[in-house]
Structures are given as C-alpha cells and as structure tokens.
C-alpha cells in the first residue's frame with residue numbers, strides 16, 4: 001500500500017514536472033517557421049510537446065519506423081468530447097464503410113468527418129512539414145475560436161512527415177551547404193542537390209508511387225494505419241519546380257471512370273475556397289492541369305479509390321532552399337512556401353467542416369455502391385495456378401489493401417481469359433483464388449484487377465496499365481457472373497522435411513525458388529540445375545529444377561540447409577535416392593549444370609545511374625533475396641577490381657562511363673574472362689549504341705502525307721503523344737529453353753515505358769522478343785505501336801568465357817512488377833553459366 005502511494009506521488013509529481021505549456025512552433029524551435037529547415041526529430045518533438053500540453057484534444061500514435069530508424073507517427077486532433085470517444089468514432093466510420101465484422105451500429109447522426117493531411121512524402125519537398133507545425137498550432141491554439149468550431153464537425157489527422165529519411169537527407173545536406181545568408185542564385189551550390197537527392201526513401205523508392213503496392217516499410221506501416229481510419233478527405237503535400245506557381249484541386253483529366261461525381265464536385269469546392277484565399281493575398285496558382293487521377297498508387301488516387309476526396313497540392317519549390325530567384329524575377333522564400341501550404345490546409349479543413357454531413361453521406365454511399373455489385377461489368381475475378389506461391393503473392397497484395405479474396409465452389413463458368421484475350425470456359429490449373437466485386441473494396445479491386453483501364457484522355461502523368469494478372473503473370477478470368485466467394489483461402493500445403501542420402505530436388509516455378517537458390521549459394525551449398533525436362537519417380541520436372549546432391553557438398557550440412565531454405569520460402573523439396581532418372585538426363589549428365597560457388601555481385605550506383613533503378617535492385621538483394629551485393633559508384637568503375645566479381649549489374653542511367661574507352665575495354669575484358677554484365681534499360685541502350693553486338697531498332701515508318709511537316713501549334717501536346725508510351729503492357733514471347741527464362745511459360749508480360757527495342761541478335765540468344773501482335777493494354781502512341789514489333793527485348797550475348805544480358809525494360813518496375821523478379825534472378829544466377 002505504502003509502495004503504491006509512493007508510486008502515485010512520483011507519477012503525479014512527474015507529470016507536473018513534465019507538463020508543458022503550449023508553445024507556438026517559433027517559441028519551441030527558437031526561430032520562426034521558414035527561417036531555417038527543421039530536422040525531422042525536432043518536428044516530431046514539437047508534435048509531442050503539443051500533445052503533452054493539450055492532451056484533451058491531441059493524441060499521438062506512433063505507427064512505425066523507417067529503414068533508418070526514424071519515427072513515423074500520426075497526430076489526431078479532436079474536440080475534447082470526440083477525443084474521449086475516439087475508438088467508437090473510428091469503429092463507426094469503418095462500419096459506414098462496411099469493413100467490420102459487425103457493421104450494424106453505424107450512424108452519421110453525430111459522427112465527425114475525418115480529414116487526413118499527409119506531409120513531405122517526397123523528402124526534398126521540404127516546406128510541408130514546416131507548414132504542418134503551424135497548422136497543428138492553429139488548430140489547438142486556445143485563442144482560436146474558429147478552429148474550435150471546425151473540431152465540432154471534424155477529426156483531423158496529421159502525418160507530419162511520410163518520408164523522414166528522405167527529409168533529413170535533404171535537410172542535413174542543405175544545412176551543411178548554406179552560409180550565414182541564403183543565396184537566391186539558382187545555381188548556387190546550396191540549390192544543386194547531390195545524387196540521389198532527398199526525394200526518395202532509404203532505398204531510393206518514390207513513396208508517392210507505392211500506396212497500393214506497399215513494397216516499402218513506410219507504406220506498409222502507414223497504409224495499415226490509414227485503412228484503420230479511412231478518412232473522408234485526404235491531402236498529399238508536394239512541391240514542384242520552383243518556377244511553378246501553386247497547384248491545387250480540381251485535378252486534370254484523365255480521371256479514372258470510377259471517380260464519382262461527388263469526388264469531382266468536392267474537388268471543385270476545395271479549389272474555389274483555396275482560390276479565394278490565394279486571391280486575397282495576390283498569389284498565383286493553377287488547377288485542372290498536369291496532375292491527373294488515374295494511376296492507383298498515389299496519395300490522391302489511392303484515397304479516392306477508398307472513398308475519400310483525395311487531392312495533391314503542389315507548391316513551387318524543389319531545389320529552392322531558403323530562398324531562390326525564380327523566372328518571374330521574384331525571390332521565393334521558404335516562408336512563402338510554408339504560408340501557401342498552411343493556407344490550403346486550413347482552407348481544406350474549413351471547407352470540410354462546412355460539408356461534414358455531405359462528406360459522410362457520400363462516403364457511406366460510395367461503400368454501399370461497392371457492396372451492391374454496381375461497380376464494373378465483371379463481378380468475379382478468378383486467378384488460377386499450379387504454384388501456390390504465386391497465388392499467395394497476390395493474396396498478400398489484396399490483403400494489404402483490404403480486398404477480400406477466397407475460393408469458389410462453382411468452377412463451371414465462362415470468363416474473359418486475360419492471357420488469350422477471349423471469353424472462355426474456366427480451366428482450373430490446380431489452385432485458385434477468387435475476388436468478388438460484391439465487397440467494400442470493389443472499386444479498388446476493379447482498378448487493380450481489370451484487364452484494361454479506360455482512359456478518358458491519354459495525356460497522363462504516369463503509367464496507364466498495371467493490371468495485376470499481367471504484373472504477377474498469373475492466368476486469370478474476369479467473370480460477368482456473380483460467383484459465391486468463400487473467404488476461407490488458406491495455404492493448403494505444409495512443407496515437410498525430406499531426409500535423403502543421395503540428394504534433393506527443388507522445383508523451380510516461382511520467385512520463391514530463386515530465393516531458395518540464393519540462400520543455398522550464400523550458405524556455400526553447391527547447386528545443380530537441369531537444362532532439360534526429366535522425370536523421376538513418375539513425376540515430371542521442368543528445366544531449371546534445382547538439384548542439391550550429397551556429392552560436391554561434403555563440407556556442408558547440405559540437407560539441413562536445403563530443407564530449411566525450402567521451409568522458409570514454402571517450397572516442397574523432393575528426396576532422391578539415385579542419380580538415375582526415369583526419363584531425361586541423369587544427374588551426371590552434362591545437361592545438368594553446377595553452380596560451384598555463390599557469384600559475387602556488384603551493382604553500379606551513384607552519379608550517372610538512375611537512383612530509382614539502382615535502388616530497386618539494391619532493395620531487392622537486401623530485403624527480398626537476402627543476398628550480398630556490392631554497390632559501386634559509376635565514377636569508381638575505372639579503379640574497381642572487377643576480378644573479384646562474377647556479376648556486374650548496370651541499372652538504368654546515363655553513363656559517361658560507358659563512352660570512356662578505358663572503362664569499356666575493362667568491361668569487355670571482364671566479360672571475356674568469364675564475367676557477366678547485366679545491362680538494364682538505357683544502360684543496355686547505350687551498349688547497343690556502342691559496338692557491343694546488339695543494335696537498337698530504328699523507326700523506319702515514313703509519313704506518306706505530304707503535309708506531315710505542317711503541325712498546328714496548339715496541337716503540339718497531342719502530336720507529341722503519337723510518339724509516347726508512358727507505360728503499357730506488351731506480350732513478350734519467351735524462349736523458355738534458355739536459362740534466362742527458366743520457370744516461365746513461353747511468354748511474359750512486360751511493362752513497356754519507352755519505344756526501345758533491339759534488332760534480332762545474330763550472335764546471341766533472343767530470349768524475349770516482340771513479334772507482330774505484342775500490344776496488350778495501356779496507352780501506346782501510334783508511332784510507338786508501329787515500332788514495337790519484330791525485335792528483341794531480352795537478349796543474352798556470349799562473349800569469350802562470359803556473357804552480356806540485355807534488358808530493354810525494367811523487370812522490377814517499382815517492385816510491383818512481381819513476375820519480372822524471377823527473370824532478374826535467372827540473369828544473375830543461371831543465364832550464361
């Protein structure tokens with residue numbers, strides 16, 4: 001008892017000691033907002049200090065950490081009454097969306113609407129986190145009667161910084177560059193950020209392309225939180241080039257066809273309100289241009305597909321530091337940028353507060369329409385595969401997005417087969433996964449799964465095709481009939497340990513098998529793989545099947561390591577007790593190749609390489625494959641000892657290095673003496689431009705119209721579109737007898753983002769080619785369509801004892817192009833062995 005009261009005394013005295021007075025950002029920071037950049041931990045500390053000073057209206061929830069260990073959090077601001085019943089408000093909101101087990105209690109009568117403001121997703125678009133502090137202070141300031149009125153109708157959630165690693169990368173760099181006084185000269189050192197810049201996260205991913213795919217820890221943790229709340233309004237804060245004025249809603253065409261009239265209308269209301277404040281101050285802005293609403297993985301579109309009004313606000317400001325001279329002759333300061341973001345934030349809150357009832361009604365209607373099966377012509381989507389890992393990969397993506405999936409009993413139906421492009425009777429490949437469009441997330445399901453996205457305008461900011469069946473390479477049917485989907489999909493197979501005296505077989509049909517291979521090599525197990533099909537014990541095995549034998553592996557516990565890797569990556573190994581096969585090559589045959597040691601892999605990075613492309617590969621090795629990779633700056637290639645490496649990967653980039661004769665000779669020697677060079681996108685194009693043995697196809701189509709040169713000035717954007725391909729899906733025919741394509745059928749769907757294609761190689765293997773009819777879906781300008789025919793997109797060229805692998809497309813685009821990853825692994829481990 002005595003102890004307890006002492007604890008209580010300590011508790012109370014502690015809370016008195018640490019209770020803080022509410023401070024404005026400038027009181028807390030010691031400088032006025034905009035005078036300096038605030039490092040991320042200070043932004044966090046300010047938010048925490050406000051929560052401590054005003055616990056009756058502010059609550060902080062930590063939702064995770066970044067790769068570099070920085071804190072991710074949201075701050076909830078509500079009236080004292082609402083903060084007390086926060087959980088019931090949240091439940092009620094989710095009930096309106098129908099995503100809870102029991103949605104019966106939902107009511108909009110006394111529910112506040114939820115406005116969520118996300119700041120600084122691009123780390124070097126820095127003004128917004130500064131604005132977030134001012135916005136928070138205004139909302140909680142006891143002298144502010146207006147904000148109290150708003151809080152009667154709203155819950156406001158602020159994420160002060162989505163991308164802390166990127167922000168601090170920029171801020172720390174800038175603070176170390178700037179002198180006593182900011183220099184507005186646009187080319188002053190403080191405005192020229194070094195590679196890779198602060199825009200991206202730790203692995204150089206663009207987090208504003210990752211909302212749906214959730215390949216990054218920041219997105220995974222944030223989306224979990226986001227989907228626990230489902231706000232009615234979401235703003236994503238950005239900056240664009242410093243010569244641009246401010247951009248706010250309404251957005252530009254194209255809009256996805258599922259965007260509702262209300263979602264369009266409310267953008268208009270916000271635009272009017274923002275404009276009135278900007279007009280009062282004489283500030284410039286634009287609306288309805290450039291920023292469209294289509295690609296589903298943005299901070300505006302994703303919330304829209306989840307029933308909110310999602311918007312992007314863009315201040316002019318990238319590179320501008322504390323002050324910069326713009327093309328209008330004005331000096332744009334950080335304070336200006338902060339004030340603009342601050343203004344649109346409050347204007348959005350005000351407009352949302354005024355329209356709270358309508359926001360809730362429309363939000364509920366959105367979900368009612370979702371559940372009623374009104375969304376789209378297809379009522380069910382059915383994936384089918386022999387390989388459970390492929391279905392589990394899709395299931396994971398659907399789960400992350402709250403899209404329900406399961407199994408069907410009725411397998412007699414006709415549907416649109418994505419791969420054949422025809423209506424056909426369903427053919428079960430063995431296992432299946434079904435998605436019904438009678439569900440709360442029918443809109444998002446349709447956006448992600450539909451075979452073709454309808455484009456109201458082809459002038460768009462991003463890729464125009466992302467359909468999951470193509471990206472994941474899984475046979476799928478889109479069915480107009482409503483099929484009953486039981487949400488009981490469970491992983492059927494339990495992987496059992498196999499003890500074998502002679503060896504183990506590991507089927508090679510999904511990315512997981514490549515992960516097993518990487519794991520075995522890393523653990524010094526020698527792995528064989530078959531280059532021809534064979535059968536053992538009455539079962540057929542395809543090319544690429546991994547063979548781990550007792551022989552050659554005397555020095556390691558090969559069986560335990562292989563069994564463990566198979567458990568980890570969910571693949572059933574098969575025990576073999578003899579090297580004699582029923583059919584096909586025996587294990588001693590030269591058609592069974594051996595990988596004697598783990599290849600050492602180097603990846604070109606740094607200046608000249610594309611930070612996104614290098615980052616994707618880095619993250620893939622580091623986080624997914626769990627296999628060592630050495631990152632080397634392109635500028636250090638000349639003095640880098642390639643003799644210690646077997647594989648050199650050159651990601652997309654613009655390489656001076658590849659035009660330098662000494663370096664080129666060095667690379668050729670590396671390949672001739674047994675090395676493998678993997679060149680991706682523009683790196684491959686650059687080799688094609690030099691004399692490496694592959695050539696880019698030229699555009700030979702001639703415009704026969706004699707007035708073709710007479711173009712109308714006003715049509716210039718449209719004319720340019722004929723040669724544009726922002727991202728469309730093409731069918732690549734694969735030679736799957738080549739190790740580069742092991743584990744695949746004889747085709748692969750690629751995301752084409754440029755019109756580059758190579759002439760068929762005469763001295764080498766044209767493993768992936770486009771023939772006449774490769775185009776599947778997405779926008780591809782007429783000139784591009786006519787060019788993307790009869791050429792190679794994946795080639796392997798043997799040179800001396802080594803080889804070069806050319807990849808015209810990015811096989812791991814934004815890491816969501818799941819089906820490219822196995823090809824990439826094949827390039828690293830199998831091709832050119």
Ligand SMILES: [Zn+2]
Nearest residue numbers: 122125238239
């Ligand atoms: Zn941005």
